[in-house]
Amino acid sequence: MDHQETQETKDIVNRCNKCGLCTSSCPVYQQVLIEAANPRGRIQLVKYFLEGKIPFSKRFKEIILTCLLCETCVVNCPSGVRHDQVFNNLRAELVKQYGLNWKKRLVFQLLTNEKLLHSSIIFARLGRNWLIENLAKGMRIGNIPAGKLPLVNPRPFRDQFAGVICPDGEPKGRIFYFTGCFTNYFAGNVGQAVVNVLKKLRLEIEIPAAEDCCGIAAILSGERDLPLKNVQQNISTLSRARVDAVLVDCATCGAAFRKEYIDLLKRKGLDTTQAEILKGKTQDVMEYVAERIDELPLRKDYTSEKIRVTYHDPCHLVRAQGVSSAPRKILQALPQVEYVEMEEANACCGGGGTFQFDFPEVAKGITGKKIKRIRETGARVVATGCPGCRVTIGGNMDEQDRIAVLHPLQLLDSALTGKGLDKFPFAGTGRLC
Amino acid sequence: MLSQVVKDELKAIVGEGRYFDNEEDLLLYSYDAFIVQGQPEAALLPVSTEEVSRIMKVASRERIPVTARGAGTNLAGGSVPTRGGIVLVFTKMNRIIEIDKVNRVAVFQPGVINMEFQKELTKRGLYYPPDPGSMAVSTMGGNVAENAGGPRAVKYGVTSDYLLGLEVVLASGEVLRTGGKTLKNVTGYNLTQLFCGSEGTLGLITEITVKLIPLPETKRTLQAVFKNLSDAGRTVARVFEIGILPVALEIVDKVSINVIEDYMHLGLPREAEALLLIEVDGPEAAVAGESGRLTQLCREMGAHEVKVAGTVEENDEIWKARRSAYGAGARLRPTAIAEDCTVPVGNLVAMFQEVTRIAEKYQLLIPVVAHAGDGNLHPLILTDSSDQEEMKRVVKAIDEISRKAVELGGTLTGEHGIGIAKREILPFELGEVAMEITRNIKKTFDPLNILNPDKVVLIV
Numbered sequence: 001m002d003h004q005e006t007q008e009t010k011d012i013v014n015r016c017n018k019c020g021l022c023t024s025s026c027p028v029y030q031q032v033l034i035e036a037a038n039p040r041g042r043i044q045l046v047k048y049f050l051e052g053k054i055p056f057s058k059r060f061k062e063i064i065l066t067c068l069l070c071e072t073c074v075v076n077c078p079s080g081v082r083h084d085q086v087f088n089n090l091r092a093e094l095v096k097q098y099g100l101n102w103k104k105r106l107v108f109q110l111l112t113n114e115k116l117l118h119s120s121i122i123f124a125r126l127g128r129n130w131l132i133e134n135l136a137k138g139m140r141i142g143n144i145p146a147g148k149l150p151l152v153n154p155r156p157f158r159d160q161f162a163g164v165i166c167p168d169g170e171p172k173g174r175i176f177y178f179t180g181c182f183t184n185y186f187a188g189n190v191g192q193a194v195v196n197v198l199k200k201l202r203l204e205i206e207i208p209a210a211e212d213c214c215g216i217a218a219i220l221s222g223e224r225d226l227p228l229k230n231v232q233q234n235i236s237t238l239s240r241a242r243v244d245a246v247l248v249d250c251a252t253c254g255a256a257f258r259k260e261y262i263d264l265l266k267r268k269g270l271d272t273t274q275a276e277i278l279k280g281k282t283q284d285v286m287e288y289v290a291e292r293i294d295e296l297p298l299r300k301d302y303t304s305e306k307i308r309v310t311y312h313d314p315c316h317l318v319r320a321q322g323v324s325s326a327p328r329k330i331l332q333a334l335p336q337v338e339y340v341e342m343e344e345a346n347a348c349c350g351g352g353g354t355f356q357f358d359f360p361e362v363a364k365g366i367t368g369k370k371i372k373r374i375r376e377t378g379a380r381v382v383a384t385g386c387p388g389c390r391v392t393i394g395g396n397m398d399e400q401d402r403i404a405v406l407h408p409l410q411l412l413d414s415a416l417t418g419k420g421l422d423k424f425p426f427a428g429t430g431r432l433c
Numbered sequence: 434m435l436s437q438v439v440k441d442e443l444k445a446i447v448g449e450g451r452y453f454d455n456e457e458d459l460l461l462y463s464y465d466a467f468i469v470q471g472q473p474e475a476a477l478l479p480v481s482t483e484e485v486s487r488i489m490k491v492a493s494r495e496r497i498p499v500t501a502r503g504a505g506t507n508l509a510g511g512s513v514p515t516r517g518g519i520v521l522v523f524t525k526m527n528r529i530i531e532i533d534k535v536n537r538v539a540v541f542q543p544g545v546i547n548m549e550f551q552k553e554l555t556k557r558g559l560y561y562p563p564d565p566g567s568m569a570v571s572t573m574g575g576n577v578a579e580n581a582g583g584p585r586a587v588k589y590g591v592t593s594d595y596l597l598g599l600e601v602v603l604a605s606g607e608v609l610r611t612g613g614k615t616l617k618n619v620t621g622y623n624l625t626q627l628f629c630g631s632e633g634t635l636g637l638i639t640e641i642t643v644k645l646i647p648l649p650e651t652k653r654t655l656q657a658v659f660k661n662l663s664d665a666g667r668t669v670a671r672v673f674e675i676g677i678l679p680v681a682l683e684i685v686d687k688v689s690i691n692v693i694e695d696y697m698h699l700g701l702p703r704e705a706e707a708l709l710l711i712e713v714d715g716p717e718a719a720v721a722g723e724s725g726r727l728t729q730l731c732r733e734m735g736a737h738e739v740k741v742a743g744t745v746e747e748n749d750e751i752w753k754a755r756r757s758a759y760g761a762g763a764r765l766r767p768t769a770i771a772e773d774c775t776v777p778v779g780n781l782v783a784m785f786q787e788v789t790r791i792a793e794k795y796q797l798l799i800p801v802v803a804h805a806g807d808g809n810l811h812p813l814i815l816t817d818s819s820d821q822e823e824m825k826r827v828v829k830a831i832d833e834i835s836r837k838a839v840e841l842g843g844t845l846t847g848e849h850g851i852g853i854a855k856r857e858i859l860p861f862e863l864g865e866v867a868m869e870i871t872r873n874i875k876k877t878f879d880p881l882n883i884l885n886p887d888k889v890v891l892i893v
Contacts, residue, residue, distance in 0.1 A: 014767050015763075015764070015767065017466070017763050017768065017769050018464055018465065018466050018505075019466045019506065019567075019759070019763070020465075020466055020504055020505055020506040020567065020570055020571075021506075021567070021569065021570060023504055023506075023570040024504075024546060024548065024569050024570040025569075033478070033524040033525050033527070033544075034453075034458070034461075034478065034522070034524070035458070035461040035462055035505065035522075036457070036458055036461055038461075041461045044460070044461065044464065045457060045460065045461065048460055053460070054456055054457060054460065057456075057457065059455055059457045059458070060457055063457065077760075078757075078759050078760025078763055078764075079760060079763040079764055079769075080760070080764050
């Protein structure tokens with residue numbers, strides 16, 4: 001670590017009073033019940049490392065990486081310790097000293113090169129969909145059977161649109177819709193729902209052509225150089241002044257724009273003026289829509305029984321961005337929905353980006369608990385505003401659960417069009433979103 | 434030093450994954466929430482009484498010190514292995530064995546978290562009142578070993594008031610069972626209570642039986658702002674005189690109010706000398722009646738603002754100030770030491786004034802919150818453990834606060850325990866007769882002095 005990072009890390013770890021109140025909040029600790037998995041423990045270990053008492057050992061690395069970055073400890077810390085910043089700095093140091101493993105490096109290189117990503121995905125679509133449908137059905141990636149991984153969109157979502165999408169009626173405003181990689185390549189139907197809803201709100205929707213991956217996966221893995229180009233490109237495209245808001249449908253992209261970009265630029269000693277503008281303009285699409293829910297012509301002519309729906313709070317929405325009431329407000333407004341709250345709705349689903357692939361045994365317990373909570377509600381749909389969570393939850397659910405895993409706006413869209421819920425596939429059928 | 438042979442023997446008892454002797458994990462078991470540290474030579478996480486017993490047989494044969502540990506939230510250093518040896522971590526021994534509605538008792542292993550236990554009880558309409566500040570994380574084994582209290586102690590008492598029976602592994606590895614499922618039991622000496630608050634120095638608790646009560650129908654909190662601390666103190670006494678036994682009666686002092694306000698911006702009155710929080714529970718009609726009478730009382734006693742929570746959210750909002758006191762203080766300085774002196778309720782105001790005087794004398798910032806209803810004060814000493822000059826003043830201040838509490842007819846610690854923090858000053862309160870008996874009790878249960886040695890009472 002450079003001097004600045006070392007000092008920052010030292011300052012944070014010295015704030016820890018070792019009170020231990022973070023203990024019970026950590027989903028990883030709850031699974032393994034050893035101090036090494038306790039946020040307090042990791043902070044203490046970093047302190048010993050900075051004091052030169054322990055080297056960058058294999059065990060130390062493992063302890064630092066066994067963290068979902070869910071930030072539950074941060075929220076629960078009475079002393080205001082920013083555990084996430086400490087662990088991010090350590091991850092970056094790890095990458096500096098040892099490099100990333102080849103799989104992650106390959107993925108991040110793809111994600112930071114939009115042209116390459118675009119063409120690779122189109123080729124991958126045929127291969128992947130055919131491969132998984134026919135050959136790899138029994139294989140697993142982490143805890144998720146290959147057959148339950150999301151299918152690639154027939155055509156990248158953004159390719160369907162050129163220029164500005166016109167609203168239904170006289171335009172009331174203009175927004176940027178940042179689709180993110182997931183909607184673009186996997187969840188075209190979420191993108192379609194978002195567009196439908198925004199059109200009904202009479203907005204001109206611009207889907208920026210020069211959109212790059214938000215880069216957060218690389219940043220949170222400790223790779224702070226590779227994604228810099230994407231970060232700067234996105235900031236320059238999206239901070240332009242002529243739209244009212246920049247809307248995202250992905251918890252993680254939103255967290256990047258509102259939090260990680262500014263952190264990264266500051267770290268690199270770069271100007272943050274434009275990044276601050278982007279931060280101010282960014283909203284999760286659910287927040288934007290919830291404020292205007294009364295303007296939408298929801299169909300009241302539902303005759304069939306209401307469908308029970310529950311909502312899962314993604315870490316990157318509830319903690320990183322403080323978004324929790326907006327999705328509930330939307331769901332509770334829907335005439336066809338009977339909304340029920342699950343217990344511990346804001347507990348992490350165990351995905352944690354690549355955590356579930358790096359530590360499948362630990363992740364299995366955490367995800368299992370989440371799924372138990374979902375099942376307890378008796379809901380037919382679990383809605384959540386994060387593609388990562390949808391993949392994790394859907395991928396770990398059984399087909400016989402007959403529970404669909406959706407973005408809340410898909411339900412809202414169906415309330416506008418009258419499309420029945422039977423059109424949504426259940427989890428475990430390979431078509432998650 | 435543990436030999437490799439002994440290490441292998443210990444490891445074989447619990448197996449891979451529940452035995453650690455690598456540097457990193459040992460460092461992780463070298464601390465609790467107090468400021469003293471000590472590194473163990475092996476950390477073991479047993480899951481059964483049998484494993485604990487086998488470990489103790491090896492430990493007594495080899496004379497290895499053994500320190501029990503739950504969540505490691507002790508505020509007096511009770512779970513720090515100052516002599517090395519073995520740390521026995523009970524977090525994985527966390528099964529609720531039985532919640533017996535008919536007999537109104539629960540039986541569970543020591544690693545069960547207080548809050549998790551409470552959640553299970555709430556589902557069944559049952560209640561276990563002790564609520565230490567660490568309840569969201571602390572283990573029931575630790576709660577029993579420290580005889581944990583909490584705000585609700587005013588009405589409902591502390592851990593020992595609910596404890597009916599224990600299973601304890603002795604230093605020799607023998608298994609002792611005390612008490613049982615009956616509310617009444619005068620058969621022989623009360624060994625159950627002897628272990629409650631023994632801080633891991635007499636035996637290792639492996640199973641706990643407690644009594645339960647019905648969950649109160651509802652609760653309500655009231656907040657009163659006082660310009661004068663003494664008015665708040667007199668109000669505390671009057672609450673009982675008018676025939677009300679509240680669940681909790683808390684005082685937040687002026688320094689705390691300002692520290693909390695700086696950080697939380699709750700709109701607390703900075704000029705006030707005391708914030709009094711009173712919570713009552715019971716059937717709705719009784720709660721409504723009592724909160725009305727308490728409002729009137731507070732006004733009569735000079736409170737210039739009284740707020741009664743109308744909803745669960747408002748209730749939480751009122752408690753927010755009290756709950757933020759520790760965090761708000763802890764953010765100001767690198768080290769926060771929570772003191773625990775306790776005096777008879779009648780001397781509460783006098784003790785507050787002593788703390789203020791001592792803080793000025795040693796030039797320290799010491800916000801105080803108190804479980805006023807039972808005379809238990811928590812002066813929070815804000816300091817920096819790396820500043821040696823200041824730490825000297827801190828040590829003197831703590832010593833003076835502790836002595837004052839005893840002189841005012843009180844005690845050194847109400848709910849945190851003696852541990853390392855107060856072992857030197859223990860004779861000041863107990864006197865030589867009680868010290869000798871204490872030492873003899875320790876020697877009876879632990880002749881080799883291997884159970885949490887150097888804690889509570891020093892054996893020479």
